[in-house]
Amino acid sequence: EDQVTQSPEALRLQEGESSSLNCSYTVSGLRGLFWYRQDPGKGPEFLFTLYSAGEEKEKERLKATLTKKESFLHITAPKPEDSATYLCAVQAANNDMRFGAGTRLTVKP
Amino acid sequence: NAGVTQTPKFQVLKTGQSMTLQCAQDMNHNSMYWYRQDPGMGLRLIYYSASEGTTDKGEVPNGYNVSRLNKREFSLRLESAAPSQTSVYFCASSEEYSRAGYTFGSGTRLTVV
Numbered sequence: 001e002d003q004v005t006q007s008p009e010a011l012r013l014q015e016g017e018s019s020s021l022n023c024s025y026t027v028s029g030l031r032g033l034f035w036y037r038q039d040p041g042k043g044p045e046f047l048f049t050l051y052s053a054g055e056e057k058e059k060e061r062l063k064a065t066l067t068k069k070e071s072f073l074h075i076t077a078p079k080p081e082d083s084a085t086y087l088c089a090v091q092a093a094n095n096d097m098r099f100g101a102g103t104r105l106t107v108k109p
Numbered sequence: 110n111a112g113v114t115q116t117p118k119f120q121v122l123k124t125g126q127s128m129t130l131q132c133a134q135d136m137n138h139n140s141m142y143w144y145r146q147d148p149g150m151g152l153r154l155i156y157y158s159a160s161e162g163t164t165d166k167g168e169v170p171n172g173y174n175v176s177r178l179n180k181r182e183f184s185l186r187l188e189s190a191a192p193s194q195t196s197v198y199f200c201a202s203s204e205e206y207s208r209a210g211y212t213f214g215s216g217t218r219l220t221v222v
Contacts, residue, residue: 042215043201043213043216087151089152089210097154102151
């Protein structure tokens with residue numbers, strides 16, 4: 001069965017303190033791995049899609065990377081406005097999409 | 110750009126009551142989805158519609174029904190609400206094989222007492 005596990009569940013950083021979030025997955029034929037940002041009381045907002053091992057995508061202070069078993073979301077010099085829950089999802093070859101439980105990131109000024 | 114619009118935003122039901130959650134998208138997407146989100150769990154698919162006129166069960170369909178009214182609208186109905194259906198419900202839409210993931214609505218927070 002396809003599985004997505006995100007760690008840690010919660011992460012507290014000081015402003016400027018870089019770190020990484022992890023998304024480990026098992027899937028029958030990876031069609032794509034997706035990262036979303038979710039603010040409290042709102043729906044998830046799309047950030048990146050990664051398709052193959054070795055691929056990287058960047059957006060402002062965020063960089064997503066992909067291996068055959070996991071993906072990392074690196075946050076460089078985070079700001080308080082980066083505080084949110086970050087969700088990872090994998091899409092299998094049969095188009096089924098499975099979401100992880102998310103990592104709740106808090107960045108303190 | 111409205112994107113995906115869900116109504117209502119909040120609802121409290123008594124056990125056994127029924128209600129319909131409404132969802133509409135204005136992006137001309139073929140595929141639409143209903144998810145529920147519970148603390149400590151990932152988004153779980155309830156039902157989806159790959160195109161107008163078709164619907165299929167997801168991971169957790171029991172206790173729910175859906176209607177794809179037209180290309181824009183996809184509704185979720187709880188016929189007899191149970192406390193286990195207390196959750197936040199999200200509607201989403203996408204193009205088939207989209208590289209841009211799903212576009213989500215802002216959610217409906219449902220409490221069943």
